[in-house]
Amino acid sequence: MKRRTLLASSAMALGLAVSPALADDPLKVGFVYVGPVGDYGWTATHDAARQMVEEHFGDGVETSYVESVPEGADAERVMTQMALSGHELIFATSFGFGPDANNVAARFPDVKFEHATGYTQDHDNVSLYNARxxxxxxxxxxxxxxxxxxxxxxxxxxxxxxxxxxxxxxxxxxxxxxxxxxxxxxxxxxxxxxxxxxxxxxxxxxxxxxxxxxxxxxxxxxxxxxxxxxxxxxxxxxxxxxxxxxxxxxxxxDEWGPYYIERIQAVMDSTWQAGDVWHGFAEGMVALAPLNERIPEDVRAEAEFMIEAIAAGEYHPxxxxxxxxxxxxxxxxxxxxxxxxxxxxxxxxxxxxxxxxx
Amino acid sequence: MIRLERRPAPSRFWTAATPVLAVLLTMLAGGLMFALLGKDPVAAIRIIFWDPLFNPQFASYSRPQLLVKAGPLILIAVGLSFGFRANIWNIGAEGQYIIGALCGAGVALAFYPLEAWFIFPLMVLAGALGGWAWAMIPAILKTRFNTNEILVSLLLVYVAERLLAALAMGRMRNPEGGGFPGSRNIANYPSASNTELIANTGMHWGVVTAFIAVIFGYILLHRHILGYHVQLAGQAPRAARFAGVNPDRLVMFCLGLAGLLAGLAGMFEVAGPAGRINIDFGSGYGFTAIIVAFLGRLHPIGILLAGLLLGLTYIGGELAQMMLGLPSAAIQAFQGMLLFFLLALDMLSNYRIRLKPREVA
Amino acid sequence: MDLSSINPIVLIASMMAAATPILLAATGELICEKSGVLNLGVEGMMITGAVCGFVVAAGTGNPWLGFAFAALAALAISLIFGIITQVLMANQVATGLGLTLFGLGLSALIGQGYQGVRPPRVPRIEIPYLSDIPVLGRILFSHDPMVHISLLLVVAVWVFLKFTRAGLILRAVGENHHAAHALGYRVVRVRLMAIAFGGAMAGLGGAYLSLVRVPQWTEGMTAGAGWIALALVVFAAWRPWRLLLGAYLFGGIVVLQLNLQAAGVRIPVEYLAMSPYLITILVLVIISSSRGRNALNAPGSLNRTYHASQ
The missing domain is CATH 3.40.50.2300 (Response regulator)
Structure with a gap:
């Protein structure tokens, strides 16, 4: 847990130092969601990260999203329209959007695509990210x-x-x-x-x-x-x-926020490169909510210890x-x-x- | 007291005017809803209805996309309209669409990776047959056992959806897909893919077939004895029987045609725009097509226009989400309103409103 | 595999709870269809009830107010359907589908900001003495009151259809609206009332989901329950008692399936999930073929538009 906040705050510090200087025009970032933002689950976590992005960059970014997008033709159209309307970075936040993201990426080599939990990466403007x-x-x-x-x-x-x-x-x-x-x-x-x-x-x-x-x-x-x-x-x-x-x-x-901030920053700095990451406790993409009071002190300590060992790479589950x-x-x-x-x-x-x- | 009097023939004026009026009323009511949600109503309406067609930035893309979105809706709706005219209620087009896609994809996956000219035609055949066969279940049960086709066709949608999920995770799963559900990408398999025929027009075989279906539907309805029988059976079932219409054969024909076209739509979709079989492949085209059929007043030309209109609200709705942050639920409610207004105002073309003093009973 | 871990008494009790939302909605739809109106908007009305009941219950802290308001709200949107199909004579299938579309959209808008809110608890009532009876006590007398209310409503609908004059009129209207009109009954008024009842019941069913069975509000939470209710009415051949049986069977298959899985029994879940629908089709075939049309009990005017001048 400690690690996560540390990482987030360092990213924050970095972001604050760089982004305002470069922000003439806000960077347009699009998010494609498979469910409604009110699902209190998968899509909600991605939208929370989007809000974190807005908070972090302020006027430096302009985010937009389309929710409840069926995979296939609809997803492809939504992403194309995002690309056409000037979005430079698009987060396709569902496994099923993979082929669609790759199709659109082929047509818009200058637009960057980030595809969650997928495995296809046919073009060098498609990045993959997933959480452990x-x-x-x-x-x-x-x-x-x-x-x-x-x-x-x-x-x-x-x-x-x-x-x-x-x-x-x-x-x-x-x-x-x-x-x-x-x-x-x-x-x-x-x-x-x-x-x-x-x-x-x-x-x-x-x-x-x-x-x-x-x-x-x-x-x-x-x-x-x-x-x-x-x-x-x-x-x-x-x-x-x-x-x-x-x-x-x-x-x-699911803490997508730090990763999204990092990738958006990379686009702003023109250092974005396609990657294929699988992040866990170490990078802060996976975290645990505060432990309930009823969990005894020793179990709590063991859990904290496990998290730290996994994050430090000393222990693999x-x-x-x-x-x-x-x-x-x-x-x-x-x-x-x-x-x-x-x-x-x-x-x-x-x-x-x-x-x-x- | 207001009385409704049936017109001897539908009013031509109102037939043309009600859709326009309904769209205007929807804009008003929808605008009010958007305003309540704190969004600029004028901008929202402009984005939904105007931008997909004329926005300089992306209209050149979204105009052809309109065909891609409307194509399957039109194709399915034309098939359904015949049954609806004859009072044969197939509301299970979604299931027929899914089965058509499964059959078409099944052929493609069976031949993969062979490249041969006959694969695509075989898929078309399989898709059409699959949809037809699925629709024949309610047809045969109706003619044999007098079972209600509304319910059987609806129930078969759920069966088809479960079958789709089972196959997407089982038999049809991509062996190179790392265990994820979903089939191979059929759109990337040259012999099986249903690609755009002319680049950047959105025209694929499914859209072409939809246009052919509209023309064929028009001819069948107005120039062919079968079309006459369909209309007669709907308007005057007893007269139809005297005219020698065999009700069982009519049921078979109407359900079969609807299933065939829905199956084709599913097959073209899986081989082209969707590109693959997956758990969520069926995204409600079969149900939306029922709405399209009624918006188009069960007439092929009307269906063509209705399909395009509904496609417009889908594409415009996505744009409104993207550009204004309207929730997708607002678009859904907006489409519901559009349908309500169209159906409600339809009365004007069939009935005359008369103001009369209350009759003394 | 460990079948001994399944307690049949507890299993039956949870089947009843699982069946209650669809039982409520289907009872309403049964009356609606008996009057000759096919309302495919059950899903839309249920989810409207689910969200409105939730919002009111969470706001006032009183679940009963929530149920009442859910019934009212769903009744209100069912009247949109009623007016369009009965007064303006539009097609029922298309209007019903429109109602589902509209209800799903509207409910999501109303429910914004209510995710993550906990509704007040609906207390389970242990009826003194009765709930202590072995076996039957747990099955019958240890539920929240809505389970009993839903059972009472089924009985009431049965009595209404079978023994009352109003029920007779309703059936007459559904069987042949022209004949009913000729006898002096007000077809449109009867049908509007039936539609309103159907709406209110669907609303209660939806609220049962959001206040008792799931206790929370999430977009799209009915997840097809309204469609199952529609299938159920057919399964029951428009008879209230069979509806009860059918609802418990439908709910039962789901709950049993989950329990078997938990006990480690290897079952083909995907194919089992199809079974309620296939069984319903089979039942439909049997009841339609074995007897004459009248015995089938299907309302003769179902889904036919009525206009007095015809």
Whole structure:
């Protein structure tokens, strides 16, 4: 946590020193959102970052956004229109916008594109950025393992894709390390955002004995349900403590702001280059919300220590020995997972009893 | 007391005047809503209706985009209009659109990476057949078991959506996509891609087909016995039976045609503008097309204009979000208002308003 | 796999809670369709109810005021549909779709600034003695009052349709509006009232989502519940008791599916998610083919525009 504020403030200092001098015309920056800004989840975090950008640069930038854009032709059109109306930097904030961003990038070589969570980079004006959410999941997994009394942790998952599977594995490994008796119950709701179904899934998990809930879906419904039922839960994407002051242990925060500020500054300084970054605690893209008072002091300290170790690069959440679910070895003693393995992860680690659908 | 009296034939004047009036009223009501949201209403209306067509900065791009957005809407709506005229209610075009796309993409993915001339025509065939077959389910259930086609076709939309999600994450998933859901990019596969025929015009095969459908629809409706039967069945079902119209065959024809065109629309979309199968591929074109069909008064030319008008509000709405920061919800509400006004005023072309003293019963 | 972790009693109780929003909305739509009006705007009315109920409940701290206002607000927008389709005689399918579009947009505008607000709790009422009965106590008597209100409303609708003169008139209007007109009934007025009832019920269903089941407001939170309610009316063949069964079955499949997953049972979720719709189509086929048209119970004038001069 300390690191994040440090990084942000240094970026701030840098920005303040440089931007006003260069700002004749405001730099136009466009944001394309897949959901509504009021989703209190994924899109809301990107829009919060956009507001942070506005606050940081003041008159130096002019941001605009289009929300609830379906991927495909619509996304391509929105981005083209942004490029045509003088936007110099465009953030395409959903995995599905990848092909569209690349298509538009081909036609506007002078416009810079930043694509979140994707993997295609066909042109040198397309940059990729993603967050190592599994680092956050390792820490909440540890907290969950320490806090559970029923030794049962409920996990509400969206779609069986590597990003989500990676998160489950990371949380499980660390919950298990903290509490060898822990078991995971996993529900796939096949949606990123369906408050009613997420609420039902939370209820089902609680009824089956889970006293700590984790989610990889966007709505805050599970927190509210956890609060009603007197169990614990972790928020997703933004601080969801408002929905369950007692239940909410902490949340994995998506902090896009510092990265956006850094990239906009780079465009202003004409130093922008296409990159492919995967940031975590170290860079401040992943952070945890303030820990709930009910977490005991020692667990709190362990969590803080883990965050610092991960941020400092001293600890990798996937450090061997780790076996696959079927018992075959994946990582040897001391070996850490290569990024490629993580990004394509399609198996559970040993110990998880559920099976991945399909 | 005000009384409505049915006109013997729809008024020509009001038929032409009501859409204009409705758009003007929507501008007024919408402007009021925008003003309440703290945005400049005049600027908002100008951006929605004027800028996509005439803004010097980007109109040269957004004008052709209008065709891309309106193309599938028009294509689907023309197909639907025949059924609606004959009181056959297919509201599941969204499902037929999705299945058409899945079939077309399925052919492309099966042949990948072979380059051959026959792949694209085969995809067209598969898309059309897929949509047709999906629409045949409610058609057969209706003719065989007298099952309500409104509900069956609607229910099949959900089935199609689940199937789409299952395939996007399973069978059709891009093997080189790092495990992410979604198929290969079909638009980048030369033998299968539905590219722009003439650069920067927005004209792709789907738009061409939509125009052909409008012309074909017009001829069918006005010059062909089938069109006559459709109209007769809608207006006077009993007379239609005397005239030798077989109601079962009419159901098959109307649903089949709608499914076929919706399937084609889906196939052209997946091979061109959308470029790939993904969980969210179906973005409501099938439902919006129902609105287009009614805005166009179920007439092919009207549908053409209505499709373009609705496409304009979509594109203009995006611009208004970008330039004024209007929430997308405001655009949705605005489109809803437009539809309400058009439907409400439509009464003027079919009925005469008479002021009469209250009848003594 | 650990099926023993599923407690059937608790499961049934949560099925009932999961079914309540669609049950409320479907009960309203049933009356509306019985009068011969197909209103495809259920989703739009539900979400309007969800947001308006939430805003009022959060503002006043009283969930019951929230429910009342939700019903009123959804009733108000259902009357837009009513006036356009009944007085101005526009097509019901198109107007209903327009209502959904409008409701989704409007609700998002109204709800701006209410994300992250917690609504007041709707207390669960443990009825003394009754809720202590083993098994049945937990299933029937340990819910929030809206669950019971929704059950009472189903009974009321059944009584209304079956035993009252007004119900008879409503059915007559839905069956054949010309005949009903000839008998001196005011077709348009009856239908407007049916539409308004449908709107109010959809509003209650929406508010149940935002105040009880999810307790929060988020844009688009109904996520298709209105469409499921529409399917449910057909599934029920326009009969209130079957509606109840259907709602619990629909809600039940979802809840059961989630519980099986949590218990580690490997199920094809994607294909299971299709099953309620396929089952409904099957039911539809069976009821339509096995008996004559009248026994089918489908209102004869459904989705037909009515004008007195015809």
């Amino acid at each position: 959410f599994y680092e956050g999941r390792a820490v909440i997994g540890h907290i969950a393992g320490k806090m559970t009394e029923t030794n049962t942790i409920g996990y509400i998952a969206s779609y069986p894709i590597p990003e989500v599977i990676m998160g489950i594995n990371s949380a499980y490994l660390h919950a298990k390390a903290a509490n060898p008796d822990v078991q995971f119950r996993i529900i796939w709701v096949y949606s990123w955002f369906d408050p009613a179904q997420e609420a039902d899934a939370a209820t089902a998990l609680i009824e089956q004995g889970a006293d700590v809930l984790m989610q990889h879906t966007d709505s805050s419904a599970p927190i509210a349900i956890a609060q009603e039922n007197g169990v614990m839960a972790f928020g997703q994407a933004s601080d969801m403590v408002a929905f369950g002051p007692d239940a909410h242990l902490t949340a994995i925060l 996937f450090t061997g020995p780790i076996n696959r679910q079927d018992g075959s070895p994946w990582l040897a003693e001391g070996e850490t997972a290569p990024d490629g393995d993580l990004l394509g992860m399609n198996f559970y680690v040993e110990g998880i009893t559920a099976e991945i659908p399909n």
